Amino acid sequence: MSSTSTEVDLTDPAGLKTQDYQHIDQAHVWHPLYQHQNLEQSQLTVFEQGEGVFLTDSDGNRYLDAYSGLWNVNVGYGRQEIADAVYQQIQKLPYYPLSQINKPAALLAQRLADLLPGSLNHVFFSNSGSEANETAIKMARQYGRQRFPKENRYKIISRYRGYHGFTYGAMSATGQARRKIPYEPLAPGFKHVHPLKVEEIEQVIQWEGPQTVVAVIAEPIIGGGGVIIPPDDYFPRLREICDKYKLLLIIDEVITGFGRTGELFACHHWDLQPDIITLAKGITSGYLPLGACVSTDQVFEAFMGSSDDRLEFEQVCTYGGHPVVCAAARANLDILTREKLWKNAAQVGTYIRQKLHPLVELPIVKEVRGKGLMIAIELMEADGSNLATASTNLITQELKEYGILVGKIGHALEEPENILFLAPPLILTLEQADRIIDAVTTVISQH
Ligand SMILES: Cc1ncc(COP(=O)(O)O)c(C=O)c1O
Numbered sequence: 001m002s003s004t005s006t007e008v009d010l011t012d013p014a015g016l017k018t019q020d021y022q023h024i025d026q027a028h029v030w031h032p033l034y035q036h037q038n039l040e041q042s043q044l045t046v047f048e049q050g051e052g053v054f055l056t057d058s059d060g061n062r063y064l065d066a067y068s069g070l071w072n073v074n075v076g077y078g079r080q081e082i083a084d085a086v087y088q089q090i091q092k093l094p095y096y097p098l099s100q101i102n103k104p105a106a107l108l109a110q111r112l113a114d115l116l117p118g119s120l121n122h123v124f125f126s127n128s129g130s131e132a133n134e135t136a137i138k139m140a141r142q143y144g145r146q147r148f149p150k151e152n153r154y155k156i157i158s159r160y161r162g163y164h165g166f167t168y169g170a171m172s173a174t175g176q177a178r179r180k181i182p183y184e185p186l187a188p189g190f191k192h193v194h195p196l197k198v199e200e201i202e203q204v205i206q207w208e209g210p211q212t213v214v215a216v217i218a219e220p221i222i223g224g225g226g227v228i229i230p231p232d233d234y235f236p237r238l239r240e241i242c243d244k245y246k247l248l249l250i251i252d253e254v255i256t257g258f259g260r261t262g263e264l265f266a267c268h269h270w271d272l273q274p275d276i277i278t279l280a281k282g283i284t285s286g287y288l289p290l291g292a293c294v295s296t297d298q299v300f301e302a303f304m305g306s307s308d309d310r311l312e313f314e315q316v317c318t319y320g321g322h323p324v325v326c327a328a329a330r331a332n333l334d335i336l337t338r339e340k341l342w343k344n345a346a347q348v349g350t351y352i353r354q355k356l357h358p359l360v361e362l363p364i365v366k367e368v369r370g371k372g373l374m375i376a377i378e379l380m381e382a383d384g385s386n387l388a389t390a391s392t393n394l395i396t397q398e399l400k401e402y403g404i405l406v407g408k409i410g411h412a413l414e415e416p417e418n419i420l421f422l423a424p425p426l427i428l429t430l431e432q433a434d435r436i437i438d439a440v441t442t443v444i445s446q447h
Contacts, residue, residue, distance in 0.1 A: 018057075
């Protein structure tokens with residue numbers, strides 16, 4: 001390998017200004033969940049740089065990112081350690097598929113197995129949360145056929161309001177009508193239940209016939225569907241139901257994993273043992289794309305046999321276990337565990353919720369809820385109905401003018417959409433929390 005290094009020019013092509021990027025973008029970039037006709041009236045922001053919890057746009061405006069990108073920049077922006085790990089690995093071995101071994105993937109899988117509860121020891125890598133769930137769904141169905149060859153176990157129970165991804169299987173498990181309707185018919189064999197009534201799951205299993213059901217998939221706390229927190233007995237009871245009917249429990253920790261809810265994994269809140277756990281987002285803090293589907297020894301064993309038995313998992317992912325991405329994930333996990341960021345999330349999250357709770361006295365605020373740094377503020381009209389989407393949008397816009405970026409529920413429930421999300425990086429200090437609290441209090445009080 002040549003040791004000469006070449007300078008790469010990352011500066012703007014000559015003279016391009018914010019408006020030029022907006023024009024280029026408008027002409028060529030298709031944005032998610034976005035009505036492009038609206039670009040005629042209001043332009044999107046060009047983000048240029050991130051440092052800690054702050055972002056700077058191309059006009060030099062600074063914002064506190066109280067949504068961590070998309071719930072995922074857990075260790076904050078600008079971590080040199082991750083950049084260095086990526087740089088070193090990309091020089092050493094930029095790519096080789098997992099048909100053989102690469103060191104960062106092996107070490108990351110070992111690390112995940114150490115951190116995860118119980119015997120979640122076997123990691124299938126992919127590139128996103130959707131793919132992690134897609135993998136889990138396929139794994140569960142194949143497990144069903146191989147473990148119960150005389151039965152017909154393929155149905156998967158999931159929850160309304162839950163989100164599991166944009167690919168067909170993950171979307172079929174998703175319980176948000178608007179994101180699915182244009183693409184129906186979806187994959188068969190997905191049955192949806194109320195997000196908080198655990199007994200309904202047993203009822204559906206009985207009505208469907210237990211010998212046809214293979215798994216239940218659930219987010220520990222429904223995220224994009226509104227930060228819906230289950231009662232404390234929900235997951236212990238769900239575990240019992242799954243055991244009783246020999247179903248796999250797939251827990252989607254794509255948002256909640258890696259400290260967001262005040263524990264390293266949300267499963268820890270209830271001592272919950274999943275059979276399969278899916279991970280993405282915080283696994284690299286968004287620095288590079290990575291998804292992981294991790295199964296227990298018991299699930300893994302159903303895929304063992306001679307070559308003639310054809311029991312192996314029939315899936316390949318070109319970039320799954322990419323060495324550079326896994327190196328980034330390892331550096332990210334080093335930071336997260338060294339700084340015990342879930343503890344900060346628990347402390348600062350409790351502080352924010354306590355300070356924001358009095359807002360329920362205002363006629364516009366229905367509820368402030370959350371766990372750790374996963375917080376929702378639900379808004380309402382004077383008559384108690386959901387606040388109009390336009391008013392919720394205006395509040396997020398005004399907060400942005402205050403320099404605070406918050407999230408907002410989008411396309412996840414029937415309009416009007418009335419829920420704001422706070423999910424800042426887990427490094428947030430109490431002083432930075434005060435900035436969020438002050439801005440939210442001021443803006444919401446004016447409505
Ligand atoms: C709980 C949950 N699962 C899965 C996904 C899909 O992840 P990705 O967008 O990385 O495909 C998301 C994305 O927001 C999510 O919130």
